Amino acid sequence: MSDFRSPIEDITFTLRHVADLDALAKLEGYEHADPDLIDGLVAEAGRFFDEVVAPTNRDGDTVGTKLNEDGSITTAPGFAAAYGKLVESGWNGIGFPEAYGGGGFPQLLSTAVEEMTTTANMALALGPLLSRGAIEAIMHHGDESQKEIYLQKLVSGEWTGTMNLTEPHAGSDVGALTSKAEPADDGTWRIFGQKIFITWGEHDVADNIVHLVLARTPGSPPGTKGISLFIVPKFLVNDDGTLGERNDLTCVSIEHKLGIHGSPTCVMQYGDNGGAVGYLLGEEHQGMRCMFTMMNNARLGVGVEGVGIAERAYQQALGYAHERTQGRAIGAAPGTESPIIDHPDVQRMLLDMKSTIAAMRGLTYRNAEALDHAHHGADDNARTKGDERAALLTPLSKSWCTDMGVELASIGVQIHGGMGFVEETGAAQHFRDARIAPIYEGTNGIQAIDLAGRKLGMRQGGVVRDHLAEIGATIASLEGVEELESVREQLLLALDALRAATEYLLEVSGSNPSDMLAGAMAYLNMMAITTGGQILADAALSARSLGAEEAEDRAVMARFFAANRLAGVPGLLPAVIAGAGDLSAARGRLLST
């Protein structure tokens, strides 16, 4: 066992008092999600991930993944066994429909399970994360026979799935990809091309791998409009569901990376021996649309990685701070060495981690809750509102939570002092692992553009204004609550600044897109941090009815976050409204090579 424990209390609190799981349980299809059962599920899931998955995390980093000469991959010690148990336990499928062998639970609950999976072992958790993308795509766009062949096995985890977008010359610009699909006589397709950076593209933990591959059909229009999506299984599936011939695809190399060493990142070669058999998923040229259906979920999933890795780094740093003695804290007996946790600056770092993680967890859970309302809301209005809210929160979850994942893991290293910089303690691993999350699944720069360029314009700014009004409502509820007065003040200042930034961007986005793009990242951070402040305020307010200790703890976190992070929001406004002038000026000389 590792010394890590899933933060069951924080997770249950967030499910109930930041998101509203009990309200979801009243929706049609979610009736079985009653509070008692949910508590039992979260507790057992926590025990499973603590005892079975978490102990594999270190070997994943130090031993990593090995590519063998025949193109097969040996995953890190313990991965295959832990994954096998994960399949047996069924946690993979908890959020998918019962018709496919899942649990039919709200995505809010499956997000909590995803967080625990990541916290236990981020590299291993990537396998299920990518599988979920494949499941979503097939569920929404597959025909009946495709659903029948693939969904049960993917939901159970007996097979895994991948997403193949990236090519050497097509990263952020997916439309630039050149992999080809040619029609065969029998209605199937033959796929040719190379994909890079394919997560869990090859491995030894499951019997089959269902690759979802973006490729161009003959004569298709250039750019994203000409892309189609194909199911390309590693082993073809016989009519009776058994595995047949090996498909014409191989992993030709794997990447050596800064972090997530346990996750195979593969260069996949398709069609070197006559063409890999592929099956069109959805309609021709609709590949990007299919991708977008699952994008919200996948981006949220990566945001959750930020939460999970920060939590792991926090627990590690907290343990170390209690053990390591150094210097004498104020008030300690002369001649003694104090544990470093007694030094205010170390307390500051730890509380920064703790409270920021609570805000991040709240943001991602509310994002998942919005997706549940989008799919299961009581009426059209509720579903539309859920959809809009999820669309708005997704870039915040993806970008801010992953940036914070890196920053907090770095603070975790800092708390360890020199021992954090050497590999021995494992603090460095979390920092290295965290670094990928701002990059993949749409870089954070792309998220900021998504927010300022697309989400802000939804309903002519109406969706954002609704969100700001909700923050206003939290501020109103803080009125007269003495212990949260400083939170109210900072939230008010942040909201004013955020309003000004919003109006500015709405104005320039039509007339001067460069100005909009220049301020997009600062704007995203303003909105995310303000939303984080709102979340901690809401949490503190609901904790007032949960006993003195809970109320005090939540108030402390809300106040600390308000003073240390929320207070910085107005300071970001100048960066949003500065426009692109200096950037384009710098492009001329300062930034020339």
Place this chain on the structure above:
Amino acid sequence: MKVVVCVKQIPDPADPGALDPESKTLVRDAKLILDESDSYGVEMALQLVDAAGEGEVHLVSMAPNNETAGLRTALAMGAASATLISDEALKGSDALGTAKVLAAAIARQEPDLVLAATESSDGYTGTVPEQVAALMDLPSVTFAKSVAVDGGAAKVQRQTEAGYDEVECPLPALVSVTAGVVEPRYPSFKGIMAAKSKPVDELDLGGLGIDAGSVGWAGAGQEIVSIADAPAREAGEVIEDEGDAYERIVSFLDDLKVL
């Protein structure tokens, strides 16, 4: 085949335990969980029923405050049903008192085989199973590392210091199982959902037909005279390897007389 497994529900060992200075016993206010020691018996019972191709696993537990959390875990693993005995008058029960209660509850099930752990993780007197066997007049086999059922007999490999004994005894019998001999399954989420609706028969002493005076503080033949904090752990000795570390470790272990 019906296998009854005794499962003790105990305070989470990961949370720091506390002793009540008044009663000098463990504080059991917080949620109790399934004693890990008993998860091996549950797993073994499930495997035995699987191997037999028929039958079911029934759980018996005595615990305060009508606690069922630990029972739910074992039900989620696959046990079919449970009996829980909870009664204010059981406060202060010693091992024999506990055994009387368990024996009465087990007898109602008319089991073919009863499994318990060799010792619990919190009390670890390691005496309850044998007392239950004596009270029920069942053969008792201890320290089992594997159990097979063949016709009307149990074949048990019984762990010894040197290896193991092969023991055969007629059923019904009571076998206590050593920790770590099988790998307890983790409940699947479907198992957890199913456990919710599995029957738990909650009984008090009256329901069992046991006289309150024979158990609890009233019936306890043992008395806890005093309690004291465990001594704080002292810093260990760090041996730096200057080429002779193995020799120093060997002599260190020698001094401890563990070699």
